[in-house]
Amino acid sequence: MTTKTFLVAALMLHAAPLSAQLSRSRFGGIPLWVDSAMRAAGLDQQFMLSSELNPVYAVGDFDRDGLFDLAIEVKDRVGLRCGLVIIHRVDRSVHVVGAGRPVGNGTDQLSCGSWGVQPAQHSYRDAIFSPDLLYVAGWQRDHRGWLIWNDKVYTWVAWE
Numbered sequence: 001m002t003t004k005t006f007l008v009a010a011l012m013l014h015a016a017p018l019s020a021q022l023s024r025s026r027f028g029g030i031p032l033w034v035d036s037a038m039r040a041a042g043l044d045q046q047f048m049l050s051s052e053l054n055p056v057y058a059v060g061d062f063d064r065d066g067l068f069d070l071a072i073e074v075k076d077r078v079g080l081r082c083g084l085v086i087i088h089r090v091d092r093s094v095h096v097v098g099a100g101r102p103v104g105n106g107t108d109q110l111s112c113g114s115w116g117v118q119p120a121q122h123s124y125r126d127a128i129f130s131p132d133l134l135y136v137a138g139w140q141r142d143h144r145g146w147l148i149w150n151d152k153v154y155t156w157v158a159w160e
Contacts, residue, residue: 005033010046012126015141029049029055030049030055030070030072031070032035033087033089033092034070034072034087035129036048037087037092037094037096037101038085038087040092041094042087043074043094043096045077046076047074047076047077047083047085048074048075048077048101049072049073049074049075050073050074050075050082050112050113051073054074055072056072056073056112057070057071057072057073057118058070058071058117058134059071059117059120060117060120060131060132060133060134060139061120061131061132061142062086062088062132062133062149063088063131063149064129064131064135064149065088065089065090067088067089067090068089069086069087069088069089070087070089070095071084071085071086071087071115071117071134072085072087073112073113073115074096075099075112076099076100078100079100079109081098081099081100081102081108081109082098082099082109082110082111082112083096083097083099083100083103083109083110084096084097084098084110084115084134084147085099085132086100086147086154093137093158095097095153097110097147097154098110103136103156104145104155104156105143105145105158107143108116110136110138110143111136111138111143114136114137114138115134115135115136115137116134116135116137117132117133117134117135118132118133118134118135118146119132120132120133126151131149132148133147133148134147134148134154144158144159145157145158145159145160147151
């Protein structure tokens with residue numbers, strides 16, 4: 001009897017610290033500055049992460065300010081359409097592409113898991129620098145392209 005009581009108490013004490021470490025926010029598993037920016041923009045009511053256990057996200061300097069930004073895959077709560085939320089580190093601005101909002105290629109969604117980051121190309125010798133770029137490798141030819149920051153919004157540039 002004492003062994004069973006001890007075992008139950010040990011399991012309960014072991015589980016308590018684990019539950020205390022889990023985020024209570026809807027956007028858990030991502031950096032705190034991203035979580036707070038998304039919740040401040042009200043996105044926790046409109047979108048959900050495409051995967052709660054392992055959020056799909058990537059970092060890069062998408063707005064060319066020298067700071068790493070973050071792009072995270074989400075789904076809208078109404079139609080479960082995939083898209084990206086891009087958060088700029090410098091001002092915590094939040095930009096949604098897809099997930100029920102226009103992408104620029106005639107659709108309002110991206111294919112889940114079909115995007116990534118092309119690292120910047122640097123040529124110190126020629127003083128040429130390019131930003132990190134978001135690419136979308138969709139299932140159809142017209143759904144493949146780049147998402148480029150034009151200092152106001154992300155625009156779609158189709159692959160040729």
